[in-house]
Amino acid sequence: MTAIATREQIVRAADRLFYERGFEHTSFADIAAAVGLSRGNFYYHFKSKAAILDAVIAARLDERRGWLARWEAEEPDPAARILRFIEIVHVNRADIQAHGCPLGTMTTELAKLEHTMLMQAGELLTLFRDWLTEQFRLLGHAERSEDLAMHVLTFSQGVAVLANLYRDENYIRREVDQMRAWLHALQPTT
Amino acid sequence: MTAIATREQIVRAADRLFYERGFEHTSFADIAAAVGLSRGNFYYHFKSKAAILDAVIAARLDERRGWLARWEAEEPDPAARILRFIEIVHVNRADIQAHGCPLGTMTTELAKLEHTMLMQAGELLTLFRDWLTEQFRLLGHAERSEDLAMHVLTFSQGVAVLANLYRDENYIRREVDQMRAWLHALQPTT
DNA sequence: CCTCGTCTAGGACGCCCGTCCTACGACGTT
DNA sequence: AACGTCGTAGGACGGGCGTCCTAGACGAGG
Numbered sequence: 444m445t446a447i448a449t450r451e452q453i454v455r456a457a458d459r460l461f462y463e464r465g466f467e468h469t470s471f472a473d474i475a476a477a478v479g480l481s482r483g484n485f486y487y488h489f490k491s492k493a494a495i496l497d498a499v500i501a502a503r504l505d506e507r508r509g510w511l512a513r514w515e516a517e518e519p520d521p522a523a524r525i526l527r528f529i530e531i532v533h534v535n536r537a538d539i540q541a542h543g544c545p546l547g548t549m550t551t552e553l554a555k556l557e558h559t560m561l562m563q564a565g566e567l568l569t570l571f572r573d574w575l576t577e578q579f580r581l582l583g584h585a586e587r588s589e590d591l592a593m594h595v596l597t598f599s600q601g602v603a604v605l606a607n608l609y610r611d612e613n614y615i616r617r618e619v620d621q622m623r624a625w626l627h628a629l630q631p632t633t
Numbered sequence: 634m635t636a637i638a639t640r641e642q643i644v645r646a647a648d649r650l651f652y653e654r655g656f657e658h659t660s661f662a663d664i665a666a667a668v669g670l671s672r673g674n675f676y677y678h679f680k681s682k683a684a685i686l687d688a689v690i691a692a693r694l695d696e697r698r699g700w701l702a703r704w705e706a707e708e709p710d711p712a713a714r715i716l717r718f719i720e721i722v723h724v725n726r727a728d729i730q731a732h733g734c735p736l737g738t739m740t741t742e743l744a745k746l747e748h749t750m751l752m753q754a755g756e757l758l759t760l761f762r763d764w765l766t767e768q769f770r771l772l773g774h775a776e777r778s779e780d781l782a783m784h785v786l787t788f789s790q791g792v793a794v795l796a797n798l799y800r801d802e803n804y805i806r807r808e809v810d811q812m813r814a815w816l817h818a819l820q821p822t823t
Numbered sequence: 824c825c826t827c828g829t830c831t832a833g834g835a836c837g838c839c840c841g842t843c844c845t846a847c848g849a850c851g852t853t
Numbered sequence: 854a855a856c857g858t859c860g861t862a863g864g865a866c867g868g869g870c871g872t873c874c875t876a877g878a879c880g881a882g883g
Contacts, residue, residue: 445860446860449860463745464745464746465746467658468657468745468746470840470841471842472839480861480862481861481862481863482841482862482863483843483861483862483863483864483865484860484861484862484863485842486841486842486843487859487860487861490842492842542744542745543744543745547741548741548745550797550798551733551737551742551794552655554732554733554797554798555653555654555655555658555733555738556654556658565798565799568795568798593795593804593807594808594811596795597791597808598787598791600790600791600794601787601789601790601791601792602787602791604737604740604741604790604791604794605786605787605790608740608744608751614783617780618783618784618787621784635829635830636829636830639830639831660869660870660871661870661871661872662869670831670832671833671834672833673831673832673833673834673835673872673873673874674830674831674833675872676871676872676873677829677830677831678830680872681871682871682872824883825882826881826883827881827883828880828881828882829878829880829881830879830880831876831877831878831879832875832876832878833874833875833876833877834873835872835873835874835875836873836874837870837871837872838869838871838872839868839869839870840867840868840869841868843864843865843866844865844866845863845865846862847860847861847863848859848860848861848862849858849859849860849861850857850858850860851857851858851859852855852857852858853856853857
């Protein structure tokens with residue numbers, strides 16, 4: 444097996460395990476078992492656990508950037524793009540109920556660990572924040588665009604935390620609907 | 634030192650450390666050092682780490698029940714009571730920026746650990762949910778009272794996660810103001 | 824003064840962690 | 854056929870963890 448392919452397998456497995464069990468609670472042995480490799484050998488690919496975290500964050504950034512590009516391509520209307528973001532909470536409701544938001548839970552954990560990589564993980568949310576800001580600006584809310592973007596993020600994080608606790612599908616749908624209505628009330632009538 | 638007093642010291646120290654560092658990341662040695670006791674001796678007071686967690690949750694429940702009783706005593710108007718809840722996000726902004734919401738971060742962590750005590754920790758948020766539900770009912774929103782209560786919780790959790798990441802006081806104030814306006818727009822004009 | 828229950832110190836136990844090292848198998852190149 | 858490189862296996866290492874045990878300090882009641 445080429446080193447690059449193995450590396451990708453490791454990152455993919457670590458990504459899933461960090462999400463499902465948390466960063467600290469996931470051991471090298473766990474990742475090794477998931478990939479089917481011996482645990483000591485990991486140092487050929489990653490020199491530390493932080494290096495794996497770094498690769499996972501980079502992979503998530505790539506994936507999210509892909510989402511944003513797709514939304515921009517598929518939706519010419521900025522409001523429709525924002526709606527796509529709001530709806531991931533509903534689309535991914537099964538995972539969110541089981542494990543929360545992948546970005547929010549990771550930043551929450553790294554903040555408690557006072558991990559040096561907190562800010563890098565935060566860039567994932569910043570990616571969405573900046574993209575949402577731009578969409579609100581295009582919608583004609585230049586002044587408040589960043590505040591509106593943060594409000595959408597606030598909604599998504601709050602729903603994720605409580606959906607993870609109560610595992611209530613109806614709650615998720617209600618909040619998403621409410622956010623949809625908020626967005627609709629915000630824009631000038633189309 | 635009497636056993637009860639020592640127990641309370643342990644619970645108080647564990648409460649703070651679980652909040653600041655997280656449950657799993659806090660060791661018996663950490664708590665022992667904070668209280669000034671020897672680590673092995675803990676088993677005289679608590680037979681397991683889960684037992685300490687249980688005591689911490691109970692202590693937090695007591696404290697929060699005290700808050701609710703005080704708000705009810707000081708504010709005859711249900712809307713003013715709800716406002717008191719909304720404003721704890723701002724009142725406790727320093728702690729929230731440093732460590733997030735004590736209840737939200739704990740449930741998030743316990744969910745990832747698949748810890749058996751997740752639901753007990755969840756009762757802390759349920760306490761607020763039910764209390765807010767009752768206040769909305771008193772406000773005349775019996776039908777939607779629980780949904781409205783969940784919406785307030787959603788706000789508080791979302792703000793806590795993002796305030797913990799970005800540590801931005803202005804963001805907290807803006808979201809709290811927005812929530813205040815939401816609450817004001819909700820009730821029949823007083 | 825002695826005894827007994829209460830509380831504590833200190834460390835042993837087995838386990839798992841992240842890290843690091845060395846030896847070996849597989850394989851393309853000369 | 855021999856070599857050198859790439860990727861792997863497996864375990865050693867030092868340390869920290871939750872748990873558990875035992876011996877003793879202390880003080881109240883006989």
